[in-house]
Amino acid sequence: MTFSVAFNWLIALFSLVPFIRFGDDWKKSLQLPPKDTRVRTSDVTSTKGNEFEDYCLKRELLMGIFEMGWEKPSPIQEESIPIALSGRDILARAKNGTGKSGAYLIPMLERIDLKKDYIQAVVMVPTRELALQVSQISIQISKHLGGVKVMATTGGTNLRDDIMRLDETVHVVIATPGRILDLIKKGVAKVDRVQMMVMDEADKLLSQDFVVLIEDIISFLGKGRQILLYSATFPISVQKFMVSSHLHKPYEINLMEELTLKGITQYYAYVTERQKVHCLNTLFSRLQINQSIIFCNSTQRVELLAKKITQLGYSCFYIHAKMMQEYRNRVFHDFRNGLCRNLVCTDLFTRGIDIQAVNVVINFDFPKNAETYLHRIGRSGRFGHLGLAINLITSEDRFNLKSIEDQLVTDIKPIPGSIDKSLYVALPGDRPVHQETWRRP
Ligand SMILES: *[C@@H]1O[C@H](CO)[C@@H](O)[C@H](O)[C@H]1NC(C)=O
Ligand SMILES: *[C@@H]1O[C@H](CO)[C@@H](O)[C@H](O)[C@H]1NC(C)=O
Numbered sequence: 102m103t104f105s106v107a108f109n110w111l112i113a114l115f116s117l118v119p120f121i122r123f124g125d126d127w128k129k130s131l132q133l134p135p136k137d138t139r140v141r142t143s144d145v146t147s148t149k150g151n152e153f154e155d156y157c158l159k160r161e162l163l164m165g166i167f168e169m170g171w172e173k174p175s176p177i178q179e180e181s182i183p184i185a186l187s188g189r190d191i192l193a194r195a196k197n198g199t200g201k202s203g204a205y206l207i208p209m210l211e212r213i214d215l216k217k218d219y220i221q222a223v224v225m226v227p228t229r230e231l232a233l234q235v236s237q238i239s240i241q242i243s244k245h246l247g248g249v250k251v252m253a254t255t256g257g258t259n260l261r262d263d264i265m266r267l268d269e270t271v272h273v274v275i276a277t278p279g280r281i282l283d284l285i286k287k288g289v290a291k292v293d294r295v296q297m298m299v300m301d302e303a304d305k306l307l308s309q310d311f312v313v314l315i316e317d318i319i320s321f322l323g324k325g326r327q328i329l330l331y332s333a334t335f336p337i338s339v340q341k342f343m344v345s346s347h348l349h350k351p352y353e354i355n356l357m358e359e360l361t362l363k364g365i366t367q368y369y370a371y372v373t374e375r376q377k378v379h380c381l382n383t384l385f386s387r388l389q390i391n392q393s394i395i396f397c398n399s400t401q402r403v404e405l406l407a408k409k410i411t412q413l414g415y416s417c418f419y420i421h422a423k424m425m426q427e428y429r430n431r432v433f434h435d436f437r438n439g440l441c442r443n444l445v446c447t448d449l450f451t452r453g454i455d456i457q458a459v460n461v462v463i464n465f466d467f468p469k470n471a472e473t474y475l476h477r478i479g480r481s482g483r484f485g486h487l488g489l490a491i492n493l494i495t496s497e498d499r500f501n502l503k504s505i506e507d508q509l510v511t512d513i514k515p516i517p518g519s520i521d522k523s524l525y526v527a528l529p530g531d532r533p534v535h536q537e538t539w540r541r542p
């Protein structure tokens with residue numbers, strides 16, 4: 102607390118009295134990468150106007166930051182860095198691509214004491230790819246710090262190599278939960294003096310697959326440890342963790358708009374698996390669809406359904422996770438531009454659908470959890486327009502339907518014989534082209 106107050110004073114002092122700043126000569130020797138001139142969205146540009154130099158970081162760390170091509174802190178970095186430096190727990194809602202790793206790596210590296218040869222910080226990530234990406238960044242920004250030892254350890258690699266590596270000095274470990282727990286239990290990774298633990302993509306880390314491991318890992322950490330938690334979504338699992346005793350009065354950061362089901366009328370129709378296509382056909386002919394997105398639960402089912410829809414005489418695009426990212430982006434872009442009326446896909450959107458013209462979303466296969474449901478159906482509040490969500494429910498989905506309704510505190514009603522157009526057709530009078538006119542010759 103007192104440290105944090107003193108710290109804020111320091112920041113104030115430095116910004117009020119610019120001439121106290123050190124000479125800027127060191128900047129001349131920086132090896133800066135070419136400037137990134139791509140267009141950036143407001144989640145990385147709407148800042149308070151702080152500078153990295155405002156945080157009293159070690160000059161060597163600043164050099165690494167600037168050489169990464171990071172010129173100014175992003176919003177999540179502005180929120181996180183001073184708080185993390187003060188030692189307080191953080192609970193942040195932020196998506197990736199917004200400077201999240203810098204938000205925790207900068208304060209973490211600043212606080213590593215090189216005179217001590219034990220593990221001082223642990224970053225938990227859900228996947229090997231993310232572990233490698235984060236360790237790459239930390240190695241780059243700590244390059245001038247002279248000897249911060251960063252180690253990435255994940256499942257699927259040789260355990261012996263990791264054990265040998267831990268015999269030497271390691272200051273920062275970036276790990277997936279299973280592997281680090283293994284090393285801790287073997288007594289190889291000693292984490293009792295860890296002062297900072299980060300959970301990146303915490304929604305995944307606290308999912309059923311991992312949560313027990315995470316609890317276990319935390320039990321081995323030292324008493325005064327600080328936890329920084331970053332998550333794009335806040336499902337029940339994350340909320341449970343928040344109210345547990347692991348976090349101590351966390352500083353909350355929320356840089357994302359909530360997804361909402363407001364304005365979306367949700368229906369279900371009981372069907373058997375074999376009736377699904379017929380049911381979809383009926384929906385197509387009865388509803389006034391401007392654009393629709395239809396979700397299936399697997400790549401194969403997406404391809405099959407897209408074929409069926411085309412055979413029925415409706416235009417459709419499809420995308421799924423096994424398609425090349427570039428191609429996927431193009432299809433999505435074309436769909437967004439209205440080149441096609443229907444899109445069949447698997448769960449690809451990490452955020453809700455932000456296409457105004459989509460007024461109907463159909464769960465051809467009903468999702469298993471509430472988070473997925475929300476991502477498929479929900480819209481961010483700022484769009485605030487009407488829409489229809491229709492769920493095809495087989496007997497196997499009954500339980501999930503009830504459970505998702507409960508978790509999201511929402512109402513999914515049986516589909517009525519006819520649906521009032523004012524619930525989902527944007528402008529009365531300005532009627533979208535009827536589905537039939539989109540039929541292929
Ligand atoms: C961003 O985060 C989401 C959810 O946490 C994840 O599914 C996705 O793969 C991540 N994307 C990248 C590019 O890391
Ligand atoms: C997808 O849905 C079909 C039909 O409901 C079901 O048979 C299949 O097991 C589901 N697959 C997955 C991966 O959930």
Ligand SMILES: *[C@@H]1O[C@H](CO)[C@@H](O)[C@H](O)[C@H]1NC(C)=O
Nearest residue numbers: 391438439457458527528533
């Ligand atoms: C209907 O879709 C078209 C093409 O995507 C779009 O240009 C138009 O604005 C949409 N109309 C409404 C009312 O959303």
Ligand SMILES: [Mg+2]
Nearest residue numbers: 196197302333
């Ligand atoms: Mg994320």
